Amino acid sequence: MTDLPKTFDPAEIEARWYPYWEEKGLFAPERPGAEPWTLVNPPPNVTGSLHIGHALDNTLQDILVRHARLKGKDARWVVGTDHAGIATQMVVERQLNAKGQKRTDFSRDEFIGKVWEWKEESGGEITRQLRRLGCSMDWANERFTMDEGFSKAVLKVFVELYRQNLLYRDKRLVNWDPGLGTAISDLEVETREVAGKFYRLRYPLEDGSGFIEVATTRPETMLADMAVAVHPDDERYKALIGKQVRLPITGRLIPIVADEHADPELGSGAVKITPGHDFNDFEVGKRAGIKPADMLNMLDAKARVIQCGNIPDDLIGLPANDPKADQDARRLVVARLKEGGFLVPHVDKDGVEHDAEPRTIQTPFGDRSGVVIEPWLTDQWYVDAATLAKPAIEAVTSGKTKIVPKSWEKTYFHWMENIQPWCVSRQLWWGHQIPAWYDDQGKVYVAETEAEAQAEAGEGATLRRDPDVLDTWFSSALWPFATLGWPDPQSTPFASSEVEKRLAGDEQGFSTSLETNGGGRQLGGRYPNDVLISGFDILFFWDARMMMQGLHFMKEVPFKTLYLHGLVRAADGAKMSKSKGNTVDPLGLIDKYGADALRFFMAAMESQGRDIKMDEKRIEGYRNFATKLWNAARFCQSNGIGASAHLEPPAATLAVNRWIVAEVVATVQALDIALAELRFDEAANTIYQFVWSRFCDWYLELIKPVLSTEKDTVRAEPVEALSSSPSDGEGKAALRQAQGERSEVDETRAVAGWVLDQILVMLHPFMPFITEELWSKMGQRDHELIVAKWPMADARAIDPDAAQEIDWLIRLVSEIRAARTELNVPPGARLPVYARDPSAQTAARLSQQGAVLARLARVDQAGGDAPSGGALQIVVDEATFVLPLGDVVDLEAERARLAKAIAAAEKERDSLAGRLNNPSFVEKAKPEAVEKARADHAEKAAEAERLGAALARLG
Known part of the structure; x- marks a missing residue:
């Protein structure tokens, strides 16, 4: 046993233990023949740094993998990073720009070489930060989505999908980033509210008989209009369907088409259709018979106007919409529409005419470039996602993959059943270059x-060769199997020869084959992965695509369970963003409170998908929790309590020891259930309550009288002295008593040491650093805690009689303490206690637990009847306990004080009830104000009830 320092210092402990674990290979211990258990991390961008969402996601994963490892499984957490095409290319280009260079100054190969140089020098920040969090990942097998083996898998998948007619080149609309010059995914589009305008335009009918009115927030796109749509049942326009209007400015004729996209209730009921620059219009155009190849595109890759049909020369080359430019297409188009009488003015409330109505417009921006995203018609590579989605839908329907929380299934099915072709090409240099040649x-x-x-x-x-590269989501969709060596069976990591032999024997329905085996395990028993932890925001971008690719190429789901957690929000519930300045740095929190405290906060607050509100006070509270455990371990050391040598509980005769053993078993059972059901909050709160309340607050207090008997006996009469006079009857009796007390002390030390060991193991997945440190300091061990054995939930160790006895004692002490506090009894005052109408069982318990009751409640048992006069009265079960107050408390003054406090609490309670019963307040007040009023009402109601009970106790 090594003495613990007085002060708990998480920074020193974390800096020492993590490199030790990693260097000794304890994140991937050799376990021949053990059941494989596999988890893959969502690969963070190689350019990334740890944010609070990463802290949540990786904490939950680490809890599961550490728990599986403690359960004896061959648990591996596959780790790696994503090459992050856009983000990484931007980082390197910025570095070049700082030197007065640009990407195009170099050949493609030269530039890619510079990216690899950056990756080797600076691309490991996020992985270093994951280590700070305590993530027990298999770093020896770290993967990268651009490494040689992974790239081989990506190319194979692309070629196979193409040959199966599931991947093709097509002209469609994409989210185009003019700043980056590439298509981007929906996840990389950030919608912002922008002050804009709503314009109403008149398009003259070809025959000169009148106009049809349309409205738009983007008047410049009328240069590429190809139709006007009206609802087929709109009586105003039925006679016009099939006729044509002449576009202002360009003079082109376009048809009036019938389409249900036009809503008769909105505006004029007629909608301008620009299929080359609007996703809804693209679909309307196709329904109207316009082929994508014939759709007009009026913009180049920089969102500047190009010729697409009778556009005036002075508009060519202008930015479509750039208020900062000297001139842009929007201003010129609006001016010409107004000049030609085609602009319908907006009249404000004061009767003043304006060109347009002011509107707040939801506008898409590139999350990295910061420029407005254009729906742009271009040739790209697409995956037939609708075909691949069908088996992925069936897999969830049949339960092959379980989504937790189940409420996300509806969203999953809706998206998968309405899935669109997946654009997988990007106009970048860094990434997997598309394996296509022309x-x-x-x-x-x-x-x-x-x-x-x-x-x-x-x-x-x-x-x-096609110059484009693949979307990073395409490569990361292969993560659950490409990280395991697919398609090369010789490079399959993680499986020892013993495991391979066992699996090859199909003892558990497993197989190492790369082919389907009717639902068996593949790739060394590690595919399917056991669970995937993911934020709900990438359910479609990553999780669903892994389902599609895994089922298609491995003929089996990629993971058995998909757990979707919520977002970490600011304290006020707002979404965190750099622009709002409300982000939280998890590394700063680790520096301040320790990784264990942050991890425990994440687990305790994660309630099956609900968003988490950031609360630094809670993190501080969990740091205090760690400190309490540290001090409890120091108390144990000072009383000769050390490491246990056994996994099973020691034999126990004392009720308090039988009780705590049963409490450990109940806690293990509850933890096992909570973790099996992925109830992280329940699991964290279960171990928290056991450690804080049952072990520290009660058990250690309850055993102090037992532990102190040895010291008292030794001080009064050394055992050696007693044993020197064996003929002395009193000496023999004293010796027997001393030996009995020693036996009780030894038993208690053994039980307390065993309980502390079980705590360290159960708490380890949540707080790995402090638990490993305490494990190492409590005595000699033959293994580290990280590879210890999970406690056994043996119901035979539960003793109902002991549980009832100690529960009775805790209730009695708690009631006496609460009553003393309510009645302002001085803390140091000792009171006599009389038991009225006790049963035989209660009388026996009072005799057995008298010393503990005296110590914890500061009372002295008295015989006979209680004297008359003011007394504190407490009822526990059938007995009434009377504690005469004598001169300790001024009873009349105390009654007056309580009556006044009750009246004040009731007044506030009733006032709050009145507000809450007022529909106007509940409906109009801010939600947080209503919630606070409810909380205050509950608090005051409880206070009034508590004070009333205290007054009643005075008799």
Whole structure:
């Protein structure tokens, strides 16, 4: 046993233990023949740094993997990073720009070389920060989405999908970032509220008989309009369907088409259709028979106007909408529409005319470039997601993959059943370059290598490679199996030869085959993964796509359970964002409170998908929790309590020891259930309550009289002296008593040491650092805590009689303490206690627990009847306990004080009830104000009830 320092210092402990675990390979201990258990982390961007969402996501994962490891499984947490095409290219380009260089100053290969240099020098920040959090990942097998083995998997998947007609090139609308010059995913689009305008335009009918009115927030796009849509049942326009209008400015004729997209209740009921620059209009255009190849595109890659049909020359080359420019297309178009009489003025409330009505407009911006995103018609590579989604839908329907919380299933099904083609190409240099080559006639050859493409095209053909790269979500969709060595079985990591032999024997329905085996385990028993932890915000971008690709290529789901957690929000419930300045740095919290406290906060607050409100006070509270455990361990050391040598509980005769053993078993059972059901908050609160309340506040207090008997006996009469006079009858009796007390002390030390060990094991997944430190300091061990054995939930250890006896004692002490506090009894005052009408069982308990009751409640048992006069009265079960107050308390003054306090509490309670019963307040007040009023009302009601009970106790 090594003495613990007086002060708990998490920073020193964390800095020492993590490198030790990693260097000794304890995150992936050799466990031949053990059941494989696998978890893959959502790969963070290689450019990233730890944010509070990462802290939540990775804490939950670490709890599960540490728990599985303690349960004896061959648990591996697959770790890696994503190459983050856009983000990484931007980082390197900024570095070049700082030197007066730009990407195009270099060849593609030269630039990619510079990216790899950056990755080697600076790309490990996020992984270093994950170590600070205590993540027990298998760093020896760290993966990267651009490493050689993973790239091989990406190319194979692309080629196979193409050959199966599930991947193709098509002209469609994409989210186009003019700043970056590439298509981006929906996740990379940030919608902001922008002050804009709502314009109403008149389009003249071709025959000159009148106008049809349309409205838009983007008047410049009328240059590429291809139709006007009206609802087929709108009586105002039925006669116009099939006729044409002449576009102002360009003079082009466009048809009036019938489509249910037009809502008769909105505006004029007629809608301008620009299929090349609006996602809804694109679909309307297709329904109207306009082929994507024939749709007009009026913008170039920088969102500048290009010629697409009779556009005036002075508009060509202007930015579509840039108020900061000297001139832009929007201003010129509005001016010409107004000049030609095609702009319907907006009249404000004062009767003043304006060109347009002011509106707040939801506008898409690139989350990295910060520029307005354009729906842009362009040729891209697409995956037939609708076909791949069908097995993924069935997998959740059939229960092959369970989504937790189940409420997310509806969202999953809705999105998968309405899924659109998946655009997987990006106009970047950094990433997996698309394995497609074109000949001079534009014919495409898709192959894993240029040599294979050349062989297919013929020796004389000149080929050029597609310059685009793949969306990073395409490569990360392969994460659950490509990280495990697929498609090369020889590179499959994580499985010892013993495991391979066992799995090959199909003892548990497992198989190492890369082919389907009718639902068996593959890749060394690690596919499917056991669970995936993910934020709900990437359910579609990552989780669903892993389902599609895993089922298609492995013929089995990628994970058995998908757990979706919520977001970490600011203290006021607002979403965190850098622009709002309300983000929280998890590393700063670790510096201040320790990683264990932050981890415990995340677990305790994670309630199956509900968002978490940041609360630094709670984190501080969990730091205090760690300190309390530290001090409890120091108390144990000072009383000769150390490491236990056994997994099973020691034999116990004392009720308090039988009780705490049963409490441990009940806690293990509750923890096992909570973790199996992924109820992280329940699991955390279960172990918290046991450690804080049952062990520290009660058990250690209850055993102090037992532990003190040894010291008292030794001080009064050393055992050696007693044993020197064996003929002395009194000496023999004293010796027997001393030996009995020693036996009780030894038993208590053994039980207390065993309980503390069980606490350290149960708490380890949540607070790995402090538990490992205490484990190492409490005595000699033959293994570290991280690879210890999880406690056994053996119901045979539960003793109902002991539980009832100690529960009775705790209730009695608690009631006496509460009453003393309510009646202002001085803390040091000792009171006599009389038991009125006790049963035989209560009388026996009073005899057995007298010393503890005297110590904890500061009372002295008295015989006979209680004297008359003012007394504090407490009822526990059938007995009434009377504590005469004598001169300790001025009874009349105390009654007056309580009566006044009750009246004040009742007045506030009733006032709050009146507010809450007022519908106007509940409906109009801010939700947080209503919630506070409810909390205050409950507090005052409880206070009035508590004070009333105190007054009644005075008799």
